[in-house]
Amino acid sequence: MNQDEILAQLKFDMELRGLSIHTQEEYLTKSKIFQEHFNKPATELGEKEIREFLHYLSVTKKLSPASINTYNSGLRFLYGVTLNQSLNYKQVPRHRQLRKIPDILTTDEVQRLFDACENLRDQCILMTIYGAGLRLSEVANLKVSDIDSQKMRILIRNGKGGKDRYALLSQSNLHILRKYWKSYHPKEWLFYSRVKCTGSHITTKAIENLFHKYKSKAGITKKATVHTLRHCFATHLLDSGTNIFHIKQLLGHSNIRSTCFYLHLLRLDSLNVTSPLDMLGGFTDD
DSSP states (O other), rough: OOOOOOOOOOOHHHTTTTOOHHHHHHHHHHHHHHHHTTTSSSGGGHHHHHHHHHHHHHHHHHOOOOHHHHHHHHHHIIIIIIIIOOOOOTTTTOOOOOOOOOOOOOHHHHHHHHHHHHSHHHHHHHHHHHTTOOOHHHHHHBBBBETTTTTOOOOEEEEEOOOOOEEOOOOHHHHHHHHHHHHHHHHBBBBBOSTTOOBBOHHHHHHHHHHHHHHHHTTTOOOOOOOHHHHHOOOOOHHHTOOOHHHHHHHHSSSSSHHHHHGGGSSSGOOOOHHHHHHHOOOOOO
């Protein structure tokens, strides 16, 4: 098989297993880059080349561990399923990921971000992400019919792991969504692409671009991405006393351990905890 035939077979195998569209796109892109890097079809490459390629991504391209692991997963599927070749995974290890505590925007900074928006559509997109704690791909793929104003919830179709769930629809979010609908009259997709004649929903890249544009305009210097708004949703709910199990449900986490990470982001003064050192007596000012 040549390179294109391998990618076509890869696509068939992923569709056969019902992998999400996002995963299919990721694996196809990563496998294509891998083959182009060596200018050879994957059938002529093996563990040695995979190791060299992953090392190149880490040392030369300086990609993040998460990005490198996406390449790793794509190549494991390509070889293990499509090419039916067994890899020694000890020789093709996943990159160790260090989970650092991310920057969280204050409520004032979130408001400044919204105020910096130049049009109702962009403001509505960012407010929906923050107001419901959505992932980037989830807000991009929203349909008008997903907004349930009667039960005050948003249907998230085919979320992470191929799971459907309901997200929170707040009164403020509903208010701006109604203003947006009256002004833009979206039909199928809630947020359309501005590229003429496509008739498709907005891309995740376009949302990333508008976020960074307004972040800069608002004078926010923290290292933040669109996903930061999802972190802010969870952290601000925790700060206000919302039960962590309720937050788990709203975020669509499969495991409570994922949600418990947000406990590290809590403001310590909100815990109302006294250190045992302060309970000891006998300490006086000099």
